[in-house]
Each structure stands twice: as structure tokens, then as C-alpha cells.
Amino acid sequence: MVSLQTISESDPSQPAAEKAKLRQTAESMAARQRDISISEFFSKNRHLLGFDNPQKALLTAVKEAVDNSLDACEDAGILPVLKVDIQQLAEDRFRISVEDNGPGIVKVQIPKIFGKLLYGSKFHTLKQARGQQGIGISAAGMYGLLTTGKSIVVTSRTGREKPAHYYEIQIDTRKNAPQIIIDKAVEWEPPHGTKVEIELIGTYKKGRHSVDDYIRQTAIANPHCEIFYTVPETGGTVHLQRGSDSLPPEPREIKPHPYGVELGVLIRMMKETPARQLSAALQRDFSRISGRVAMEICKAASLSPNANPHSIAVHEAERLFKAINGVKIMNPATNCLSPIGEEQILSGLRKEIDADFYTAITRAPAVYRGNPFQVEVALAYGGSLKGEDLVDLLRFANRVPLQYQQSGCAISKAVLGIDWRSYGLSQSKGALPIGPVVLFVHIASVWVPFTSESKEAVAGYPEIMRELRLALQECGRKLATHIRAHRRAVDEEKKKSYIEKYIPHIGIALREILGLSEKAEKDLVITLKDVLERSRSRERIEE
Amino acid sequence: MSKKSSPAIETDQEKPNKSVLTAIRTSAQDIHRKIMARKKPTMKLPVRSLSNVRYQPQRGFFEMTGQKKERTLTVNTVKTFAQTLRMIALSKELIENDDIATKREAYYVSKNWEDARFTEQPESDTVMDDVEAYFGVNREQLGFIPEEKGGDVAGRLFVIDHDRDTGKVLRIDCTKFGSGAYSIPISVEQLQFETNADFILVIETAGMFQRLVKHNYWKKANCILISMGGVPTRACRRFIRRLADFKKIPVYVFVDGDPYGITNIYRTLKVGSGNAAHLNEFFCVPQARFLGITPKDIVDYKLPTHPLKDVDIKRARDAIKNDPFIRHYRDWVDAIEYLLKMGVRAEQQALAKHGLNYVIDTYLPEKLNHPERFLP
Secondary structure, X not given: OOEEEOOOOOOOOOHHHHHXXXXXXXXXXXXXXXXXXXXXXXXXXXXXXXXXXXXXXXXXXXXXXXXXXXXXXXXXOOOOEEEEEEEEEEOOEEEEEEEEOOOOOOOOHHHHHHHOOOOOOOOOOEOOOXXXXXXXXXXXXXXXXXXXXXXXXEEEEOOOOOOEEEEEEEEEOOOOEEXXXXXXXXXXXXXXXXXXXXXXXXXXXXXXXXXXXXHHHHHHHOOOOEEEEEOOOOOOEEEEXXXXXXXXXXXXXXXXXXXXXXXXXXXXXXXXXXXXXXXXXXXXXXXXXXXXXXXXXXXXXXXOOOOOHHHXXXXXXXXXXXXXXXXXXXXOOOXXXXXXXXXXXXXXXXXHOOOOEEEEEEOOOEEEOOEEEEEEEEXXXXXXXXXOOEOEEEEEEOOEEEOOOOOOOHHHHHHHOOOHHHHOOEEOOOOOEEOOEEEEEEEEEOOOOEOOOOOOOEOOOHHHHHHXXXXXXXXXXXXXXXXXXXXXXXXXXXXXXXXXXXXXXXXXXXXXXXXXXXXXXXHHHHHHHHHHHHHHOOOOOOO | OOOOOOHHHHOXXXXXXXXXXXXXXXXXXXXXXXXXXXXXXXXXXXXXXXXXXXXXXXXXXXXXXXXEEEEEOOOOOHHHHHHHHHHHHHHHHHHHOOOOEEHHHXXXXXXXXXXXXXXXXXXXXXXXXXXXXXXXXXXXXXXXXXXXXXXXXXXXXXXXXEOOOOOOEEEEEOOOOXXXXXXXXXXXXXXXXXXXXXXXXXXXXXXXXXXXXXXXXXXXXXXXXXXXXXXXXXHHHHHHHHHHHHHOOOEEEEOOEOHHHHHHHHHHHHHXXXXXXXXXXXXXXXXXXXXXXXXXXXXXXXXXXXXXXXXXXXXXXXXXXXXXXXXXXXXXXXXXXHHHHHOEEEOHHHHHHHOOOHHHHHHHHHHHOOHHHOEO
């Protein structure tokens, strides 16, 4: 269990404190010093997890449940079908329900997954997934419990021949342990899948930070999933159809790359490794460390390759850490990533956004601090989109929409750093460009560097900024080509109408001056139209 | 040298103008023939801007340097081309019917032209100026007349005109208008003059003109007073030119001490405009001299001032850089640079600071004592 310790604040070296009558003794303080459970910590700091206000709480709860469902379906190779249902019970009270057709969850695991923070399959591996820390869904349940006193309700079934399990679970925030309120087998129609229900205090609003927008963006970035979404206001169900029948390729787990490991993690890894020798431990637990590289690291750290990794002292670990960063190590394998792919992004955009022009770029994988990542940028232009508004920027990390903290995000900074005027859009200094554009930016990584636990903004590592810039520029160039061609077509049309409009007047004027017959005037107009039409294409602009 | 002017200008607009009609017909036939030969017709127009004029003091006015732009009928020019031809057709109709149209009326006539109509009068004025320059004639010969009147005259002058109906000679005494004035007609070619005035004083503003008329300044100074009311019209310029040529009397110009007064009003009066340069030879007054308000007057007479506006500064810099007349005279460049350096302008009526009749009692007499000091 992770625990945080409170820190005593009094400083005995201060003379003023000595003179003053002691208000507390070390003993009395010690009596009050104790472990704080991680769940207690987060119940007091709920903003860290995205539950800072009622509107965001509703969104975060839906989001955590949907992310989990999609991850589960994809891991099991099932094309996801999700039912997302938001019921308004009272003005500020909602019941959310997210049901998937995933593999279901084994009975014994259910309480831990939903009733214990930091319990999960994803924290210990490096693998591209929506969830990372194993906090999300249990935190949502905890928030519901704190605000309404109601349990999180989970129904799950793992197969046709197995029974469905029904659980009502509460999280004991002091112990960070699940408390099972009800546990029973029930009749449930779906052959496999999981349904999570949470009652909570929230606010339902439209707009950028809305659940509606989250669902729409999720549908764009995950064209392989089908969503039935019941909107609270009308109670009507929106059916977001699948845009593609192919599942994304399964991302592969990789071992951490030495460049991305922090000293503390390195110390822990050395303590926990099953290997008996330092050199073997390095080769076993990290990617891209060969025997030769391991020897090189040991030599640079002045440590014996045969040393027992379990008994490495802190100052030795520090030398090891420095040595690692001084030795040239191959970049990690990047085939562990599963980008959405240009085709899939286009199908997602096409089905959700009515535009004239679509383009998408998937960059080759790159590496920041030992973590492989990949940037994808796409855009939709024209059609029903409004030209006088700021560009609609959709940010995604591992296929999850990022709806908050736009200004603090590396993606937004990269977009602002581009001169969009050279690509045919207008742009004020320091602002998003203006134009009928939806701009889609996705970062896929085994470890997306979020700026906080609520996973709202991506940190701007130079490698990430560079990839973002290159991808945005490439999309921008394609957009510029399209806009230019479009303008040319409009111009052509205008010129054509010019000929239609004004040539008759040349006929009238010449008839009036020269007293031409009607036939002569008609001949003249026809001839002149023909002459101009023919020369139009090879004409250069005069005057 | 009284009536020497070009045949084009001398023609009377009330008789059908054969040569203009012929020119219109010839050019229309040329265009028609080209189109039927499946060629794109062109019109050659002189460039109407300061960049196409040069100034030679012995000639005395802005002359065209002959730059022409060729307007070929293409998709891009089809609108202007159509409008120009319709304007020419209108002109032909006016001449044939012995009729006239003001510039504003011509603009309204175009409202019948459907897609080819003008949205604002400046557009039709530009096309009219193009047509005028294309045929190298005065717009009155095309049947188009300006709205604005020519200017006001008072003082020691008899204008000899004829009664339109009876043909009787009219001898108009410009001293007999009381506090009013004789108004310069749109066409001045038929006028003759009698005068024994010592000089002509040409004034920018109606306000200053009123003051000088009211106090019979012309009696005191034995002169003719003419009010331009801003940039002088062609008729006003022509009137002054004919009058000054006829009696060989000097012309002194009294305008506001600002870039507009100097580079627009005075310069246009003296050497003509860049816009209708083919006519400057007749519509200029090369003998004009600049009495004031000079930039130096602002200091000498401690005149109250206003700061130069951005448009003044732009106009002044532009004149120093591009106006061939200003550039020809070191004195003018110096004066304008001095004005820019001071960053202020002064109006004629600023003299009122020293007393309402200071201009009559002190300023003008002092200045007129030294006409040799007037700016060129």
C-alpha cells in the first residue's frame, strides 16, 4: 500500500520556540502522527483526480467508466458496444450507467478493482492504454459515495455458461479497501460484459466540457466502437455508429527503457528484481540493455557486474543512475504502439463531422525520455463548419479526449506555435487560428506525460513538441493546397459569371454607337464570349 | 495672345461636335472589327497620375510624359471595359441630341445598365475621366459637365459676355455686386475682359474672400479678388488663366498654410493635376505666385496653429518625394520640410488673432511690398 506521512512542522532549533511554553510535546505529536490512506488523501484532494466541480465530476465519472470499458474490450479483441446512460434524479443528482460487451471481470477481482485505489493491471507495465494508474473508476465510485452515500454498483459476466455477479461496493477510505454491501448472482441477458452504475452529485451542461462532447470526441478517435448514449435532458438515445470494423492492433507491453527511469524507481527496481547479479538485473528488467551495454554501465558506475542488486546502497544507485544516462543506449522498440491510423481517423471524422475536406497524418514513432510515442494530426475543413469561429481543437491522449486545461497543454502550444496564415487560415497573434476547421491531435504512448493525475494536459517534452509541429505543418500544407484549389475554383466561377454578366453590355454599347442590327449585336456577343472563354485558362492577370 | 487656345477647347459644346463623334465612331468600329476577327480589343489610355507628368518651368504646367496603359478586354477587365463603352455610348447620345449631363446625372443614368451600373459616383467619375483622356478632349466636349461652380469674382473687372437669347453684349461690372460676387460660369471660353487692375488675388476660403469684399479691399489695392473655394475647378483655373494672359497681370495666391493648401490647391492652380494631364496646358496658371500663408509667416506673424494631422504629414512627404513641381523648386522642398519640422499648420483666418482687419491693414500690404519674396 502506498502511504503518505505527515511532516511535523515545529523546529526545536528556534530560540523563540524554546522560550515559549511548549504547546505540544514530541510525544503528544507522535500520538497523532499516523498513516494517511491514499483514499483518504484523495477524498480530501479530489481535484487532483478531476472531481473539482459538479460539471467536471459528472464528466470524469463517465469518462473513467468508458475508458475502462474500451480498454477491456480491446484487450479481449472484442469490437466494443457501449451503452452510456445518464439519468437525472434531481436537479444536481445523477445516476450514470456504463455497460460494455467486454470480457467481464472475474468475481474475486470485482471488489478490488472498484473499491480500492491504485489497484490495477496497468500501473506496473509499460503499455499503451487509456488508463494508467488504476485510480480512475474507484475514485469515481468514492466520489459518488462521498456525495450521495450510495454504493457503486457493478454487474459483470465472463461467459455464457457463467452466472452474472451483482455487487454493491463501498470504499473504506481509511483502509483503502473495498467493503462489500451486497454480493449476489443475478439473471443478466448479455453473454459477457460489465455494467457500472454510480450515483453522484453533478451538473449536466452543454459545450466544450460536456459529456456530450466527450462522447462525440470518443466516437471520432475510436471509430471501431459503437455507442448508445442516453442524454439526460431529453431522455432520448443517440446512436453513434461504428465507422470501421477493424480493431486497432493490440499494443505490446515493453520493459522500461533506462533513459526514462527516475532514481527512486531505479532503486525500487533493483530491490525487487529476481536477478542475483547487477548485470543480469539490468538486462532482464530494462529494454535495450545487452550484455555489452550492461558491462559498460557497471564500469562507468564503478560497480561490479556481479554485485548483488538487492544490496545496492543509495549512493551506488546514484552512480548507476548517472552512468546509465552517460552510456549510449539504443532507442526502445516502437512497435509496441498502436496509433489510430490515418484511415481510421478519417473514418471517425467523416462520420461525426460534416466537412468538405479531410486529411490525416500519422507520424513515425519517436522517443522522449526512453518512452516511445507517436503523434497523429488530422483536420476537417469547410462544409457545415463555421468560418468565423476559432478552430475547434480536439486533443487526445491514447484515444482519450482531453477537454480541460487546453492552454496548459503541449498540443495547444504546438498549434499556437504554427503560423496558420501561411496555410490559408487567419490568425491573431497568440491565438488559435480562425476558420471552418476541426483540428484533431492525438498522442499515443506507453506513458503519456500528463501534467497532473487528472490527465488533462500533456507536458511539452522537446521531442513531443517537435513531432507535433512537424505533423501540424504537414496537415497545414495539405490544407493550404486544398484551400488554394478551392479558391481557384471559386475564382473561375466568378470569372465565368463576369463573362455572362458584362459582355451583353459591350454588345449594347457598340449597337448604340454603331447602330448595329440585332443580329450583328448577337453575333458580336457570341463571338466575344467564345474568345474570352477560350483564352480564360491561359490568361494572365492584367492591370 | 488673348484667345490662343487649342481647337478642342475652343469648340462650342452646344453644337454637335463632329470631330468627337467621328473619334467615338472610329474607335467603336475598331473594337467591333477586332472582336469579329476573334481578337481581344484594346484601349490605350494615358496613365492618369503624377508619375506620368513632368514639369518644365518654361512650359509652365504638368505635361504628360506619354506613358500609356493598354486596357485589353479580358475576363478581369470585362466589367470596366463594358462600363467604359456604355459611357462612350451615352456621350455619343448627348452630343447628337445637343444635350448635357452632369457627372451626377451620368451616374444616375448608369442605374439603367443593370449589372454594369455604378454603385457609387466616384466609380463613374473615374470611367468618365478615362473616356476623356482616351479621346484627349475636355469632358464638356463629351456632353458631361461638372456640378460645382467655378468660383467667385469681385473687384476691378468688367466681364464681357453675351445674352444667350438675344446675343446682345453684356458688360458685367464686378465692382457692382455689393457684398455679393460674380460667379464664374462652367464654360469661360467666350468671355472677354476689361480691367486696369494691378494684380489678381486668388483666395482659398470663402470666409477670407467675404472679409476682403466687405471692406472693399479691391478698391484699396486696385485688384481683382477671386475665391476658389478649395481646389480650383477647371473653369476657375481657365478663367484666371485667360484673364491673366489677356491683361498680363500678376496672379497672387493666398491659401491656408498647410500641405493641402500648398500641394493640392496652389499646385493644381499653377500647373494642373496629374489626373487629367492631357488638359493641363489649358487649365493652369503658370504665372501664379504664392503669397501666403507661408511656413515662414507662421513664425514671422506668430500665428496660432494646429498640429499637422497624419494625412497632412503623409501628403507633405508624398509631395517632397513624388510631386515633380515641388521637387523642381528647392524653395518649396525647404518650405515643406520646414513645415514638417514645426509639425503645425495655420489657416488664413488665424491672422484674426491680431485683429479682424489685421489681414487688410498689415499682412497683405506688408507681403505685397515684396512680391519678389513670394514662393514660386
